Amino acid sequence: MQRDTVIFDLINKELYRQRNGIELIASENFTSLQVMQAMGTVPTNKYAEGYPGKRYYGGCEVVDEIETLAIERLKKVFNASWANVQPHSGAQANVAVFLACLKPGDKILGLDLSMGGHLTHGSPANFSGKNYQAHFYGVKRETGLVDYEHLEETARREKPKMIICGASAYSRDWDYKRIRAVADEIGALVMADIAHPAGLIATGLLNDPFDHCHIVTSTTHKTLRGPRGGIIMLRHDFENPFGIKDPKGNTRLMSSLLDLAVFPGMQGGPLEHVIAAKAVAFGEILDDSFKAYGQQVISNAQAMAKAFVSRGYQLISDGTDNHLMLIDLRNKNLTGKKAQETLDKAHITLNKNAVPFDDKSPFVTSGIRVGVPAVTTRGMKEPHMETIVSMIDKVLMNADDEALLATVKNEVKEFMQQFPLYPELG
Numbered sequence: 001m002q003r004d005t006v007i008f009d010l011i012n013k014e015l016y017r018q019r020n021g022i023e024l025i026a027s028e029n030f031t032s033l034q035v036m037q038a039m040g041t042v043p044t045n046k047y048a049e050g051y052p053g054k055r056y057y058g059g060c061e062v063v064d065e066i067e068t069l070a071i072e073r074l075k076k077v078f079n080a081s082w083a084n085v086q087p088h089s090g091a092q093a094n095v096a097v098f099l100a101c102l103k104p105g106d107k108i109l110g111l112d113l114s115m116g117g118h119l120t121h122g123s124p125a126n127f128s129g130k131n132y133q134a135h136f137y138g139v140k141r142e143t144g145l146v147d148y149e150h151l152e153e154t155a156r157r158e159k160p161k162m163i164i165c166g167a168s169a170y171s172r173d174w175d176y177k178r179i180r181a182v183a184d185e186i187g188a189l190v191m192a193d194i195a196h197p198a199g200l201i202a203t204g205l206l207n208d209p210f211d212h213c214h215i216v217t218s219t220t221h222k223t224l225r226g227p228r229g230g231i232i233m234l235r236h237d238f239e240n241p242f243g244i245k246d247p248k249g250n251t252r253l254m255s256s257l258l259d260l261a262v263f264p265g266m267q268g269g270p271l272e273h274v275i276a277a278k279a280v281a282f283g284e285i286l287d288d289s290f291k292a293y294g295q296q297v298i299s300n301a302q303a304m305a306k307a308f309v310s311r312g313y314q315l316i317s318d319g320t321d322n323h324l325m326l327i328d329l330r331n332k333n334l335t336g337k338k339a340q341e342t343l344d345k346a347h348i349t350l351n352k353n354a355v356p357f358d359d360k361s362p363f364v365t366s367g368i369r370v371g372v373p374a375v376t377t378r379g380m381k382e383p384h385m386e387t388i389v390s391m392i393d394k395v396l397m398n399a400d401d402e403a404l405l406a407t408v409k410n411e412v413k414e415f416m417q418q419f420p421l422y423p424e425l426g
């Protein structure tokens with residue numbers, strides 16, 4: 001078979017794009033070379049439906065070792081007692097939790113997508129809003145902080161079976177204990193989706209959800225800096241309080257119901273090559289250097305927030321505790337769409353994002369979301385955040401000056417030469 005130069009040329013083009021641009025999408029990161037290498041390996045050839053020691057195929061003895069190591073390392077990262085590393089994505093992890101805990105039509109309560117929540121937390125466009133009766137809490141207009149009073153009132157009124165905490169565009173930490181208190185009052189489960197801040201939680205830099213939330217899900221590719229994928233974890237196992245049973249009608253512990261929900265509930269064969277890469281990433285997180293990375297992420301985010309504020313940008317909640325910030329551009333007479341498209345021309349990548357109480361559609365939006373996990377992996381420190389913000393400001397304040405955008409694109413390329421990405425790839 002001839003080498004597929006068309007696709008490999010495009011992959012090289014993407015490497016060039018990643019190397020020479022400034023990556024500020026809050027949900028993106030750069031894996032280590034060994035994480036990437038593990039993904040492109042022979043376990044991709046293996047079918048392994050089931051779990052280590054209980055597979056539906058022969059020849060699983062090696063992938064059993066890989067998956068067991070991934071599970072054991074992940075449990076250590078979060079001090080969990082049980083973990084499932086098979087979900088193909090964070091969305092799949094959430095599907096499995098809903099399948100294991102709820103019946104179609106049950107009520108759930110999550111952060112509104114338009115206030116920073118996630119599609120899988122009850123959006124009408126998603127399985128979570130189609131199959132379950134979704135209710136929402138929001139953030140306070142004056143502060144941009146989660147409106148816990150509204151959450152509590154809605155929980156007491158609607159009595160959802162599950163309260164979901166976690167967000168895609170929220171720059172502050174969570175009061176998991178307070179959410180658990182109201183959940184206990186009404187007999188609800190609490191699920192924390194920590195996809196965004198997981199790496200900062202793993203290193204003890206943000207509040208720990210595990211003692212307060214019954215079930216924790218995450219992606220592995222954001223602040224955890226692993227391959228694209230999902231995970232589900234429990235620190236304390238328990239019996240499903242709503243009488244959900246396995247397909248044979250037996251009562252089982254939640255860990256077992258969750259395993260059944262992932263496979264055979266909603267997935268077939270696990271991606272063992274990705275699980276191998278997850279194991280490598282979890283090993284990296286257990287190394288002391290990862291804590292330093294997490295600390296630098298937070299310092300960089302705070303330096304970046306300060307640099308935006310000093311130029312008159314309005315940050316939702318006035319700052320950040322984590323790796324991202326949400327900026328309302330209305331006082332700059334720009335939409336999120338225009339900002340994203342203009343910054344793209346200068347090779348500065350981020351995404352348009354609705355801000356709380358936005359008056360524009362999700363395709364236009366009034367804001368942008370800016371995150372620092374990827375640039376921190378590239379080796380940037382606080383002073384570099386000032387440089388980036390000055391370039392962003394120059395672009396946004398001259399959005400229709402194509403010549404200037406081309407000049408900034410060159411400046412960006414030159415700036416990024418200080419922070420090599422995968423030099424081993426030539």
Ligand code: DSN
Nearest residue numbers: 026027118168169195
């Ligand atoms: N979690 C979303 C993001 O934050 O970009 C993608 O689903």
